[in-house]
Amino acid sequence: xxxxxxxxxxxxxxxxxxxxxxxxxxxxxxxxxxxxxxxxxxxxxxxxxxxxxxxxxxxxxxxxxxxxxx
Numbered sequence: 434x435x436x437x438x439x440x441x442x443x444x445x446x447x448x449x450x451x452x453x454x455x456x457x458x459x460x461x462x463x464x465x466x467x468x469x470x471x472x473x474x475x476x477x478x479x480x481x482x483x484x485x486x487x488x489x490x491x492x493x494x495x496x497x498x499x500x501x502x503x
Contacts, residue, residue, distance in 0.1 A: 434498060435461060435488065436500070436501040437455075437487070437490060437500035438461070438500075438501050439501065440463075441464050441465040442463055443464055444465060444467070444468055446468075450489065450500045451489050451492070452487070452489075453486070454466045454467070456484040456487060458477040458480055458484055458485075459480070459482050460477075460479065460480050462477050462478075462479045462480060463487065
């Protein structure tokens with residue numbers, strides 16, 4: 434299950450569970466779209482992989498499966 438990290442690992446921008454700005458790599462490194470498309474140029478600085486939009490967890494499941502805390 435995805436961790437749904439709460440903020441960008443580079444700029445610390447808030448990325449709540451329903452964010453359409455959260456981007457992840459295959460290791461769940463989490464960055465905002467601005468950092469991915471800007472400074473990172475689409476390459477994860479931790480593992481060298483690419484990014485995809487992080488899926489949004491349905492609100493009905495957030496209580497049972499909460500996001501990761503900082």
